Amino acid sequence: MCEPVLDAEVWTMGASGLVGERLDRACLARWPQFSRARVQAWIDTGHIRVNGIAVKPAYRLRVDDVIRLEPPPVVDLAVQPEPIPLDVVYEDGDLIVLNKPQGMVVHPANGATQGTLVNALLHHCTDLSGIGGVSRPGIVHRLDKDTSGLMVVAKHDRAHIGLSEQIAKKQAQRIYWAVIRGSLATPVGRIEAAIGRHPHHRQKMAVRPDGKSAATRHTTLAAANGYSLVELTLETGRTHQIRVHMAHMNHPIVGDPIYGGDRHLPVKLAGQALHARELSFTHPVTDEALHFLIEPPSTMLKLLSHLGLNPRGAST
Numbered sequence: 001m002c003e004p005v006l007d008a009e010v011w012t013m014g015a016s017g018l019v020g021e022r023l024d025r026a027c028l029a030r031w032p033q034f035s036r037a038r039v040q041a042w043i044d045t046g047h048i049r050v051n052g053i054a055v056k057p058a059y060r061l062r063v064d065d066v067i068r069l070e071p072p073p074v075v076d077l078a079v080q081p082e083p084i085p086l087d088v089v090y091e092d093g094d095l096i097v098l099n100k101p102q103g104m105v106v107h108p109a110n111g112a113t114q115g116t117l118v119n120a121l122l123h124h125c126t127d128l129s130g131i132g133g134v135s136r137p138g139i140v141h142r143l144d145k146d147t148s149g150l151m152v153v154a155k156h157d158r159a160h161i162g163l164s165e166q167i168a169k170k171q172a173q174r175i176y177w178a179v180i181r182g183s184l185a186t187p188v189g190r191i192e193a194a195i196g197r198h199p200h201h202r203q204k205m206a207v208r209p210d211g212k213s214a215a216t217r218h219t220t221l222a223a224a225n226g227y228s229l230v231e232l233t234l235e236t237g238r239t240h241q242i243r244v245h246m247a248h249m250n251h252p253i254v255g256d257p258i259y260g261g262d263r264h265l266p267v268k269l270a271g272q273a274l275h276a277r278e279l280s281f282t283h284p285v286t287d288e289a290l291h292f293l294i295e296p297p298s299t300m301l302k303l304l305s306h307l308g309l310n311p312r313g314a315s316t
Contacts, residue, residue, distance in 0.1 A: 146271020
C-alpha cells in the first residue's frame with residue numbers, strides 16, 4: 001500500500017498569507033495530500049502542535065507561531081493480501097470500480113482479517129490510498145456484506161479526497177435496486193429521517209431524532225403479488241441507510257435478516273435483495289464524467305421473475 005508519509009516538519013508562520021486562518025485549514029493548505037479528518041486527528045492527538053502546545057483545530061494562527069508536525073509511527077499492515085478474484089468494471093492509475101458480490105465483507109473488523117474486499121484489493125494492486133488506515137486502504141464508501149454492486153476504490157490520497165468530497169457534496173450519484181415487501185404509498189418520493197445507533201441492539205441502526213441526517217429518494221419500478229421493485233438514490237451515506245429507511249416505512253427489503261424483511265421466498269438469496277446498480281462521479285484527476293451500470297446478480301433477477309416484477313422506467 002502506498003501511503004504518503006511525512007517526516008517531522010517545523011513550519012514557521014512569519015508573514016504567511018495563512019495568518020489568522022484556522023489551524024486545521026492552514027495544515028490542509030500546507031499538506032494537501034492528507035484528508036481533513038486525518039489532519040484534525042493529528043491535531044487532536046497532539047501530533048500537530050503550535051509553539052510546542054497542543055491546541056484545538058479551530059485555533060487561529062498568529063505571525064510568530066511555529067507549527068510542528070510529528071506524524072505517528074507507521075503501523076505494520078495487519079491485513080494480508082489474498083488472491084481473491086475481483087469483478088473489475090473499470091481501472092486506471094487513480095481508481096478502481098468493481099462489482100462487489102453478496103457475502104463479501106468490505107473491510108476487516110472484529111478480528112476477522114481474511115476473505116474481505118480489502119484482502120483482495122491488496123493482492124490486486126499495491127498502490128491503494130492510505131487514508132482509510134491499515135484496515136480500510138482505498139475504501140471511499142462501503143456496501144454491507146450482503147449487498148451487491150458497484151463500488152469505487154481510490155489508489156492514492158488525491159483520488160480518495162476528491163471522491164470523498166463529491167460524495168459529501170452530493171455530486172456523486174449512487175442508485176440502488178431493492179425488492180421490498182408491500183407497496184410504497186407514493187410511486188415517487190423522498191424520505192428524510194435521521195439515523196443513529198439502535199438504543200438496545202448495537203448491531204442495528206435506527207431512525208432517531210438525535211441521529212445523523214439521512215435522505216433517500218425512491219421510485220417504484222414495478223409492483224406485484226405483494227412486493228415491489230424500487231429504485232433508491234442516496235443523498236447521504238449513513239450505515240444501513242436504505243435498509244433502515246425502508247423498514248421505517250414498514251416496507252423492509254426482502255431477505256434482510258436484521259430489519260425484518262421476508263426471508264421465505266421462492267428463490268434463495270445470499271442476503272437482502274439490495275443491489276448498487278449505478279454509480280456516477282467525476283474522475284478526481286482527469287475531470288472526466290464517469291457512469292457505470294451493472295445488473296443485479298442472477299439470484300435477484302430470478303426473484304424478480306418469480307414475483308412478476310418487470311421493471312419499467314428504470315434509469316439507464
